[in-house]
Amino acid sequence: MRTKPLREAIAAPLDRGVRAYRHGYPSDLTGWHYHPEYELHAIRRSSGLCYVGTYTGPFEPGNLILTGPNLPHMWVTDADGYADDEFLGDFIPGRDLVLQFSAEFAGRCIEQFADCSALRDLLTQGTSGLLFSDEVSASVIPKIEELVDQYGPRRLALFFDIVDCLIADEGKQSLSVEWKSYSCKYPQRLENILRTIAENISRPEFTCSELAEMENMELSTFSRFFERHIRCGCVEYINRLRIFKACQLLIETDGTITGIAHDVGYGTLSTFNRNFQRYIDLSPTAFRSLRRHGQRHRAAIERPPKGEPRSSDPAKGPSNA
Template sequence: MKATLKKATPNPEQSFNIHKDTGHGMLSPWHYHPECELLLIKRSCGTCLIGDHVGPFKHGDLFLFGPNLPHTFRHEKKYMERVDEKRGETVVILFENNTWGDAFLSLPEISPIFKLLNTSKLGLRIKGETRKKVARIADDMLNDCPSRKLINLLSALEIITATKEYDFISSNGFNPGINSVDQGRINTIFEYTFNNFHKKIALVDVAQAINMSKHSFCRYFKLKTKKTYIQFLMEVRIGHACRLLVEEEYNMAEIGYACGYNNISHFYHQFKTLTKKNPLDYRHHYLKTEENKLLI
């Protein structure tokens, strides 16, 4: 499976693309596109791969991706298959850097937004009150008239720029400039890993999926992603564990087993290595944070 180059085609009434995806329509392979993307996860959760980042995502998350940043979102099966009001839903806004024209972006008043779009090449996760404000704007844009859509997109970017409430997602060392053969191989590795992370994975089996020897595969993966496959697999497993900790009532042993760990001590060790917290502290910290939000 090769990474997909996607390019949005706006209709004649708009200079950029905005649409809602639901259920299986949310699915996409490891892909990239020349447009910037503002993505709102209205209702879904799972694991995302953005550049060289692997981690969980959940309802309400908001992302801004710069041009040509590879990404994919692995939605939980229940959000794709439901047909009721709890079906998964995302809002996607795709726009060119120069949607408003080069002359407009060269204005001194707009320079902070121009810098934001350049910064977003690593991917940004919007947080705090900024996330809430921009999420409301993005959702409302679906029903706005064409001119209001354009104005509100600019407004959303201005809010993000003014507050700087965001975290970088991918690392500075990530280089998305890999050829189609590399992208196809990496996508195959991702697919194999997500389909099998809950059980024991042998390096030789992953290597065979892309017709390489074990040692060649290890060198190749480290060269292309700046991390070892073992590290990547740990991130996938712990990312899934983080979601189970905050959204399910499983005990620690059940969560560890569901993520591919037969040894609870090994699960605790890898979880703390990646998150700097043990699983129980992670769950308690999340619940306390949610309680504090309700009190505000």
């Protein structure tokens, strides 16, 4: 059983700055995964639960989200999401529409074109994920559809048109807590930290102290750095990634609760159950039953009003990572 986020290798030609494609569900690209590229992800059909970093919430057709480098993410269609008669058994063709580009490519755009300066703030905000308004999503998704099949100058023209729409969206929302605009002086360090977490969260012995030591930082300094840029504590972040991976396994596999708890990095079942209840507002058994048998659970995952936190309040404090 694969239990940690899979590092997705983005195969983009050297002469291209962006990559766009469609794929169905399930596929090798729909598990709990991460990559160093930015990703603009649109859902074209089905519904279920979206997991981006420390955020979980419902998705439906038209959902458009930007994820930053090394931020684990996945979209899991649940039983209700297969209601459309056109779906072929357990496969949903063309569910996902994806646009990916590297930080290096975006950086060159910002450096060489003064008109791209506003892109910097969008990329910074995308570190923890951004959900775009329904209106902007409706206008951007057809542009991504067109970009998939375009080459040459038209391809770049569409990319900059899309970026312009995203930057201008006054209704976009951060997927962690209300956004605060901080400039990261050490983006490579932040990327290294997020990548290391993604690669190690399935290890029960993995701790924030180990991370701090790897970065040659005092734990207190590391904790301030992490919370400043991720908007939640390191322990909180690790626990959420573990629980969200468990959600996927509960929906998509028949593994035992105890086995899943161990596979996602918990040494004791009681700690796993306590954190699962805290973040999902259900026991693991109840969650599996609801999501796999077509009953909708919305108590903990409804979209909050604009400006409110999009996930459980990090101020509640960490819980045994």
